[in-house]
Amino acid sequence: MLKVATDFFYLTGFDEPEATLVLESNSSSRGYKYTLFVPPKDTHEALWAGECTGVEGAVSIFGADEAHSNTSLSSFLPSLLRSDHVYASPPPLPSPSRSSQPFHPRLPRKRSSLLKLFNATSDSFGDKDPPHLLIAAALAGEKAQPLEKEVQRLRAVKSPNELARMQLAADISSEGHAKVMRFAEPEKSEAQLAAVFEYHCAMNGADRPAYVPVVASGANALVIHYTHNNCLIEHNDLILIDAGCEHSHYAADITRTFPANGKFTPAQRDLYEAVLNAQKECVRRCRIEDGISLNELHRASCSMLTEELRQIGFRLSPGDLERKLYPHFLSHHLGSDLHDCPSTDRSSPLVNGNVVTIEPGIYVPFDNSFPSAFHGIGIRIEDEVAITPNGPLILSSKAPKEIDDVERACQGEN
Ligand SMILES: [Mn+2]
Known part of the structure; x- marks a missing residue:
């Protein structure tokens, strides 16, 4: 590459x-x-x-x-x-x-x-x-x-021209995610899904993948950086795909999680909604006027997820969330590099022109301190968000995210 x-x-x-x-x-x-x-x-x-x-x-x-x-x-x-x-x-x-x-x-x-x-x-x-x-x-x-x-x-403040390039990379990648949802079904392989994503992106003008995609079916999603992508998809699996293309040296970075057979099971749906609620609320808070920082957003995502999980029957001990269920940070800057501008202070307020990911996740291990219905389910939802004077602008909005949209995309025509 x-x-x-x-x-x-x-x-x-x-x-x-x-x-x-x-x-x-x-x-x-x-x-x-x-x-x-x-x-x-x-x-x-x-x-x-x-x-x-x-x-x-x-x-x-x-x-x-x-x-x-x-x-x-x-x-x-x-x-x-x-x-x-x-x-x-x-x-x-x-x-x-x-x-x-x-x-x-x-x-x-x-x-x-x-x-x-x-x-x-x-x-x-x-x-x-x-x-x-x-x-x-x-x-x-x-x-x-x-x-x-x-x-x-x-670099942390993107120009209109850079934002336009990033929007293009995000659009191509978002449509790629929708295509993969349509293509995926039990018995197909993670490698085939990765190939469909990359094929779609290349055919629509992408230069190359921005990174090796994570295509994780079933419990493979518990491995945050799973890139073996060599398993067959099973009937009731959720599939977590973290994939984005690069266009004119700007990266896209999007994660979606969807049911292999096109329909969330009740447990999958409950957990998906929990992550989705927190994800959407974090996106809403990306407002310049609040002077919010990535550290503050991350802390907010932890309390939101804790509350969401309680509502669906988790009894969490202190540290369970951050150590076992949600072991990564909410966000990073995005641009020419996937993890753009790493020297940017996470405690400084977001400003006009920043582009950050918002990517909470929950990965439930086979651990009896958590409700067994959720064991082996890993869900992450990741959008790219541009910070603008009019509020957060989701660059990856073409990738289906609401439950109905995801199920429709999965069940639609190829
Ligand atoms: Mn990311």
Whole structure:
């Protein structure tokens, strides 16, 4: 699966490897100079891996003020390191070409020592290991500030254009969920359901799956990250599918749970409603004016689920919910990465432009402290929610969620 460095992509729109972006503040009208260091065109590489954009394209297509071959980055290093305010984000470091060991340089604190280190070690890199990786690592030394947090602060607030891309990824994926509900029936396999989802997404314009889907029938749903997807579906199974596609580098992340044979049993229906009620109430609370944070929403989801479960006959001891029945967090940011902007503080209020998942779940183990009718049932309902001045906007609203809609989708025509 193609994995782009998403911070780099966010700042440049450039998705080829071995490239470096330098932004230097200046007095121009836009306030900075934008320089790209990219792999130069190479006929041998082009034969095996395809054409790259090259230095000229970095300017004409990607709008850089200046572009250079990535092999020349080392000559720019001294002036970059002279600046007092440096924010840097190192790429993962490669192993030096002749060693199979991972490479973890210990970085000295002083700029001058960093330069010495760079000069001393860059010779040991072969042509295939351009020294700019080491430079980036050096820039991320203790005196430089980490760039990651700053970029993620920007990335957590989606532009209208980003929201449109995310809506598209969510629409394609939501329809994929509905298709799988229609396709699923006892005797079919989890792998077939995964294939139907991915086929539908690809046929409707998705670039690729955003992640390996969870297709969990019956008690497999108790395994939160179940991805074996190799069991046959049985008659009274619920099926939990956590799947989303990627479109133009933006991910969808949606979970639905539905009955294999098209009809919830009474116990399945009771538990589904319990999770659904909590899920919908959490979505409703995603309002800017309340200044609510993900931590607060998570705590609210715990008390809602506790109350819902009591009403259907659970007697919960302290800690049962969080430790045994609902062991994961309610939400995460979503964007170019599935777990977008992980450095965002979960205790800060949601703001206009955030996109978060709301995904409570209940997974009842075969444990006699819980009513036996619910043993082996796992349910999660996950929507993507954009925070807007008009309230929460559910991007994944085309994926059937209400009990009647789910049963209708399951029983509909293929
Ligand atoms: Mn998720």
